[in-house]
Amino acid sequence: MKRYCCEKFANQLELSREHSLNIRVLKFEPKDLIDTEKRYRFFITPGYTLADRSVPVYNIAYCPFCGKDLFKFYKDDAFVNEDDSSFLYP
Incomplete structure (x- = not known):
C-alpha cells in the first residue's frame, strides 16, 4: 500500500x-x-x-503542501508516474 506525505500531494501525484x-x-x-x-x-x-516538448516544469525538492523533503520520503518506484522524460527537452 502506498503511503504519501500528505493527501494533497497524493491527489496531485x-x-x-x-x-x-x-x-x-x-x-x-x-x-x-x-x-x-x-x-x-x-x-x-x-x-x-x-507529443509536447519543452513543457514548462517547476523542479521541487519539498512537498508544496506539507514541506516534507521529497528525496527522503519517496524512495520507491511505486511513486513513479512518468516514464518518458522527453517532455523536458525541445
Whole structure:
C-alpha cells in the first residue's frame, strides 16, 4: 500500500499528465545525473501530452503542501508516474 506525505500531494501525484497542474515523478538512470544517489526527480507541470516538448516544469525538492523533503520520503518506484522524460527537452 502506498503511503504519501500528505493527501494533497497524493491527489496531485495521481492526476494524469493531461490534467491541469499535476506532480510528475521520474526515475533517471545514474548516467544522466550528477547526484546519482537521488535518482527520482519531482516536477510540477501543466497538463501536457506525450507529443509536447519543452513543457514548462517547476523542479521541487519539498512537498508544496506539507514541506516534507521529497528525496527522503519517496524512495520507491511505486511513486513513479512518468516514464518518458522527453517532455523536458525541445
